[in-house]
Amino acid sequence: MKVTLDQDRCVASGQCVMAAMDVFDQRDEDGIAVLLTEDVGPETVPDVQLAAAVCPAAAIGLRP
Amino acid sequence: MTLHETACPEALPSFPMPRDGRCPFDPPPRGRDLQQEVPMTRVRLADGSTPWLVTRYAEGRALLLDPRLSADASRPGYPHAAAAAGEDPSAASDGSVGGGAGLSFILMDDPEHARLRRMVQAPFTVRRIEAMRPDVQEIADELIDAMLAKDGVVDLVEEFALPLPSLVICRLLGVPYAQHEFFQESSKAIVHRGATPEGRRAAFTDLAQYMGSLLAQKLEDPQEDLFSDLGARVLDGELTAAEAVQMGILLLVAGHETTANMIALGTTALLEHPADAARLRDEPEPALVASAVEELLRYLTITHDGRKRVATEAIEIGGVRIRAGEGVIVATDLGNRDPAVFADPATLDLERNPRNHVGFGFGIHQCLGQNLARMELQVVYPTLLRRVPGLRLAGELADLPFKHDAGIYGVHSLPVTW
Numbered sequence: 137m138k139v140t141l142d143q144d145r146c147v148a149s150g151q152c153v154m155a156a157m158d159v160f161d162q163r164d165e166d167g168i169a170v171l172l173t174e175d176v177g178p179e180t181v182p183d184v185q186l187a188a189a190v191c192p193a194a195a196i197g198l199r200p
Numbered sequence: 201m202t203l204h205e206t207a208c209p210e211a212l213p214s215f216p217m218p219r220d221g222r223c224p225f226d227p228p229p230r231g232r233d234l235q236q237e238v239p240m241t242r243v244r245l246a247d248g249s250t251p252w253l254v255t256r257y258a259e260g261r262a263l264l265l266d267p268r269l270s271a272d273a274s275r276p277g278y279p280h281a282a283a284a285a286g287e288d289p290s291a292a293s294d295g296s297v298g299g300g301a302g303l304s305f306i307l308m309d310d311p312e313h314a315r316l317r318r319m320v321q322a323p324f325t326v327r328r329i330e331a332m333r334p335d336v337q338e339i340a341d342e343l344i345d346a347m348l349a350k351d352g353v354v355d356l357v358e359e360f361a362l363p364l365p366s367l368v369i370c371r372l373l374g375v376p377y378a379q380h381e382f383f384q385e386s387s388k389a390i391v392h393r394g395a396t397p398e399g400r401r402a403a404f405t406d407l408a409q410y411m412g413s414l415l416a417q418k419l420e421d422p423q424e425d426l427f428s429d430l431g432a433r434v435l436d437g438e439l440t441a442a443e444a445v446q447m448g449i450l451l452l453v454a455g456h457e458t459t460a461n462m463i464a465l466g467t468t469a470l471l472e473h474p475a476d477a478a479r480l481r482d483e484p485e486p487a488l489v490a491s492a493v494e495e496l497l498r499y500l501t502i503t504h505d506g507r508k509r510v511a512t513e514a515i516e517i518g519g520v521r522i523r524a525g526e527g528v529i530v531a532t533d534l535g536n537r538d539p540a541v542f543a544d545p546a547t548l549d550l551e552r553n554p555r556n557h558v559g560f561g562f563g564i565h566q567c568l569g570q571n572l573a574r575m576e577l578q579v580v581y582p583t584l585l586r587r588v589p590g591l592r593l594a595g596e597l598a599d600l601p602f603k604h605d606a607g608i609y610g611v612h613s614l615p616v617t618w
Contacts, residue, residue, distance in 0.1 A: 147317065148324070150571055192265075
């Protein structure tokens with residue numbers, strides 16, 4: 137599946153990093169989230185779903 | 201129109217609601233009853249205004265994400281804390297201090313909120329906070345060393361719960377800890393539920409004067425700290441000195457009053473659940489500790505005045521229609537006890553790991569310092585339990601001075617012995 141991230145909505149909470157640290161990181165200058173990869177295999181999907189659920193800005197999406 | 205929707209104030213539940221003294225960790229019983237009846241109900245504040253109270257998790261979370269709700273306290277209809285205490289709300293919405301712009305971006309909407317918040321996000325990333333963990337451990341151990349050198353009964357609030365987060369945020373911001381008594385008193389004056397607008401204004405003014413002179417020092421002699429970073433932005437023209445001062449105050453007040461209360465109240469809760477405390481003391485694996493901290497955040501939800509907003513457009517939700525200009529209070533303490541989301545919600549279950557709790561709020565204003573708070577608590581609870589294995593309350597739970605009078609719940613003092 138493909139993960140999407142809207143950096144304009146992001147408020148740098150870092151909850152995505154804690155949920156799926158292989159997929160998300162935070163940039164140094166302002167903590168805004170960045171994608172380490174767009175493609176997620178089935179074993180990573182649950183982590184990304186959690187990240188999307190806990191993101192306070194609803195900035196994360198997951199699609200086929 | 202149901203009773204809960206009526207604008208007839210006398211018939212409505214008043215807010216805030218009193219807790220049951222026998223269950224000091226639980227939200228007000230009236231709140232739990234309302235949650236069972238309806239997701240949305242009007243409540244009556246002391247000034248007679250009737251904002252909406254959101255009792256359930258799903259509606260609360262949805263509303264905190266909804267851009268039609270504004271956090272701008274200067275808007276008419278905003279449900280002021282001062283209004284809840286019976287004071288004149290227009291005095292509290294004075295643009296310079298108190299309920300208005302004095303608290304910086306926490307009371308603003310985007311795009312200005314995002315512009316300011318982005319300036320202070322960098323030190324609060326997961327990585328940067330993790331790098332501070334050894335320092336926090338050292339601070340915890342030193343405070344406990346000093347405490348253990350005393351005999352008899354000590355106040356854990358004064359010896360440990362207040363100094364630890366205070367030292368940490370001072371270090372991060374670049375504020376000299378030597379002044380800690382002064383800004384602890386000012387912070388208390390700001391969060392006090394019964395504070396008069398004059399009292400809050402005076403506290404803000406005092407803090408602003410202090411922070412203003414500190415900013416001037418940072419402009420001349422910048423250090424490796426957040427207040428110096430803000431000083432650089434003032435020199436660049438990105439910020440006014442007044443904006444930098446207000447942000448400094450926000451971080452200072454938010455950075456210690458809340459965490460201090462979680463340390464004290466969380467320790468009290470653990471002492472009342474001795475089997476759980478023993479487990480945390482004897483088997484402090486990181487996963488269990490992290491889960492325990494999230495569960496204590498959920499169980500206690502110390503921000504018991506709710507997340508306050510005002511509608512800028514009509515919103516249909518939970519079977520009611522919020523009109524533009526009406527106040528909304530999202531009761532996150534009730535949401536964190538919603539049985540539709542958390543099984544057996546009144547039970548403290550250290551292994552529950554409630555990743556979806558709203559103890560830090562939700563939406564764009566979700567607590568900036570949450571990773572710092574989490575890390576401090578992850579260090580503090582196991583360290584206290586391990587180093588003071590006989591730790592116990594020096595008196596009765598019921599006799600503790602719980603902060604019914606403050607916007608952030610906790611205890612004023614926590615007499616302990618070992």
